[in-house]
Amino acid sequence: MSIKIKHLAATAVAGALVSVAHAQSSVTLYGTLDESVQFTNSEKTAGGKAGPAWALANSANNTTVWGIKGSEDLGGGTHAIFDLESQFGINNGASSISGYMFSRQSWVGLKDDRWGTLTLGKQYTSVTDYLCPVSAYCTFGGNTSAHVYDNDTVGGSYTVSNAVKYESPLIGGWHFGGMYAFSNAAGQFQNNRLVSVGTGYDHGPVHVAAAYMSATNPASANAAGAVNSNMGYAIAASDQTVLGAGARFDIGGGTAGLLYTHSTYLSLASGNLLGVSAGEDLRFDNYSAYGHYPLTHALSLGAGYTLTTEHLSGATSATLHNQQVTMEVDYDLSRRTLLYTEAAYQHVSGGNGLSLSYAEITDTGIPSGTNSQTQVSVGVRHSF
Template identity: 30%
Template sequence: MKTRLACLAAMAVLPAALPAAAHAQGSITLYGVVDAGIEYLTNLPTAGGTSHDTVRMSAGNLSTSRWGLRGNEDLGGGLKAIFTLESGFDLDTANVNQGGRLFGRQAFVGLQNQYGTLSLGRHQTVLYDFSLTYDPMAVASRYSVLSHDKWLSGRADNSLKLTGQTGGLYYGLFYSTGYDSSAGGEIPGDYKAGRNWSAAVGYSAGPLSARVVYDEVRGSTVATDDNRERRATIGTAYDFARGRVFAAYRWYYGDFATSSLRTNLYWVGATYQVTPAITLTGAAYYTDVRNSSGDPYSFVLTGTYAFSKRTDLYTVLAFAKNNEGSSMGLGGFGPSLNRSATTLTATSEQVGAGQNQFGAIIGVRHRF
């Protein structure tokens, strides 16, 4: 009994005896987005080899549905500890995205000060950060620049990321020792397999900003570790009174054991706030496949009506035009990692060669 009383007394006085550093200020925030709508899509392929129009529920159209925890602790002297855990899911089925990972969108811990943030874990790449800033559609899940190149929203396991801003200068460095743990991850004795690294630099002055990024990724297995895919992007944006205009370019070169592929991707667009509640966004994308006339275009127009700061109603209209045997569907196509062919790889929703596709969505999005 005396031992228990002594323990209770010690616990009562312990907080007063701890140094002031133990009482550092911190916070944890629960946040998220839920987004779903109804989609009409033409020329959707069927198992029988034909194609038909369809009307279906479509989740994560402007923003992938997600929930997350974000926290920080003030360590003093301008230094903070930070972390983010973010899970993505389909609202219509409640299935987890990113290969079933619990926190597949982001999961990292790190330190932050006035010079930048250094973190370790699973991150979105600095190429993804570029796309968020310079794609007029902000890499929306449906009909954005991702229709032409999915890797522009790349994420990587086992990664270290450094980003910062000094005055108008932006900088970013990224390195992964195994970008996809489900496809091999980190392989002992093989320093090339699964490596992904990126570097970015940008500058902003008043309404004008620009950024360049270089990204390189290796095959994820011992057999494919000499496969190398390289991307370089440059983008610029200009803010005016009620909107923003964008222009960007992405160079791609895939170098494989028996083949290679080179493409150029261009896009332009603008966003305009018609009223405090209504915003319009338009964009045009074009992929030039070297040594091929199969070069697809896509065009997107989006309108949103904000009921409040957290809830909006939206509609999206898009059209994909295919030339000379190209088969890009609005669901996406583009260079895919560790390929060994010289043609672009489409998703399961590719259209027939030379077919065009029209899509329309009306939906609602809520942020919390």
């Protein structure tokens, strides 16, 4: 009897799985695993001392994630789609953001060939969607080449909760999109909400994009709102805006690009991770140029330069100039696996000893003990 019951149960489960597989056009398990041996010439400790550091580093090149995405054909050119994605560390297997099963993305929606795509849930902003593809970050450099503190979120340092996003189909090479993320607080419609829009043009070797984002009171105590401090949001402020534009050109087998972004943080919150006094205003202007070229079918070289001007105003007034050079050599072992060597040097001038005057390559997350910092990573990246 027991064997028969087990057989019937197995048959029922198999039948259910077949039904699910039939109804769902496709379900894909995907991810990126990135690990490297990393040397940083100067890292400041909690005690105020600084020195060189050797480490096994996760996500020096690309953020380590795993996810599940799917699409169901509803007929007539319409699909039901979803994406669930989580960030974690290979070093210890721990989730990068405690308490979040899917810390990067979790959304569901509909995609129509004629009318575009509508999605709801935790998602990237239009700034990341449109400007990352024309940046060094998405072209070759990954986390190491992100603008200082990822102040413009081009590198996708955080995603947004409670978001409704629309993306148009391609029309004559153009596409556009927008997002609104709710505060989800009764009687506080603007308390921690976010709006973003973007547009892009893709035709042959030319790719052009522009985007804008505005977050109202993202440092609010309303943790259920659009932005949460646990989501990688380092520069907590009462209001945040980002605007930018860039272009990428495919030249021969290589790529070259330019990107400008302007970020504004008004009335910094207490406890912000930059060590700046509460109530100050902070503005960033990022100017970057980059190139990536394949030397052989497997070997490629990338290089980028970014100048970031930081303006601090309020009780304290200062202007800083942050310059960073990034270089990377990649060797493709296969379509999904590559070996890389990445090096970055950053130098900050101005600041008169303020916390902002300490160099901090975005990938390290730890400021130098001086106004310069050098980092070298040798690692492997595998995608599935």
